[in-house]
Amino acid sequence: MNLNATLIGELIAFTVFVLFCMKYVWPPLNGAIEARQKKIEDGLAASDKAEKDLELAREKAAEELKEAKTQAAEIIEQAKKRATLIVDEETTRGQQEREKIIAQGHSEIESERNRVKEELRQQVATLAVVGAEKILEREIDQAAHSDIVEKLVAEL
């Protein structure tokens, strides 16, 4: 145990080393460590967030797909209904048209028949009259017997 001037020398050396360490060694090393820790922390947080986002997007996509499917089914259903409706309508309309056309034909035929009947009746009357005239030319005065002829015509 002989303390001497070495103590002072070492004390100075110690001070200088600590000051150097404090100024040029500790801050950059510690700074690098802390900056890296921050970086890693941020990276982990970002990856967590991305994972969550991905999960969310997946859920959303599945939901949208489901919705689209439902919508498509609905549209198909509607289209089917509409098609049935159109077919029914057209069938009804066709039937009506047919009936209308048939009825028209009937009435045309009826009127033609009536016309022909009338014409025939006229012609028969004229023929009867002509026939009767021919007969009566010899026997009867036309004027005296016209009422009988008329009666005949009416009876036809």
Next chain:
Amino acid sequence: MAAEEVTLSSHIQHHLTNAKMCSTDAGLAFNKACADSGFWTWHIDTLAWSIGLGLIFLWIFRSAAKKSTTGVPGKFQCFIEMVVELVGDNVRDTYHGNSKLIAPLALTIFVWVFLMNLMDLVPVDFLPAFAGFVGEQAFGMDPHDVYMKIVPTTDVNMTAALALGVFILMIGYSIRIKGLGGFIGELTLHPFSSKNKLVMVILIPCNLLLETIALVAKPFSLALRLFGNLYAGEMIFILIGAIGLMQLPLHFVWAVFHIMVIVLQAFVFMMLTIVYLSMASTKSH
């Protein structure tokens, strides 16, 4: 037989003597010429080895700091950062104040003391014998007059200087954080206190005595613990080195055990420094 004993003890004595330097009326003098130079003697081996090792420490860590990257670190940077984190974690766990000095101080103490202790693992005769050889060949000295103690921490001046530095910081922190009054109060008003003013006046000297002893014991224990452990270790290496061929297995065993002592003492010195400074900067009472 008697002559042999003298040789052994002189061998040991030779190993335990520092290389001295002092200035006398005739200029610079060395070793035995400095026998009665008193306080103004310099242990040049202690100074050279400790400062050299300190510079190695700063060079290694500074080069790591210069190349340090926040990205993926290399192996060297990883190793340095491991040391830095070990020290930093201990500082953060123990010292709760905000100080830019404590962590670098702890790092310096830990690595520097570790490197100085590490010199203990260099076989005891290598460097002193080499120094003796160089002294003989280059300066024509008697090799027995060339002294070389390569483990600076086996010199009490070294450990005392470290402890004194820590002690100065302890007082500085105490006064800065608690104020001069707070520091004096801590020394005088505890552990005994009384409401009665008269009793208090009697108690103050007792407190002062106790607290001063407690305060001064800290640097003393710091210095002597490190010195004692390393001096004893060195002593055993020297003794083992003196017993002939049987020294080899014994050396190995003691060196393995000493590896632990080396790291542990460096760590303990650092840890206690942090603890003492932490105590100095918290208002405990």
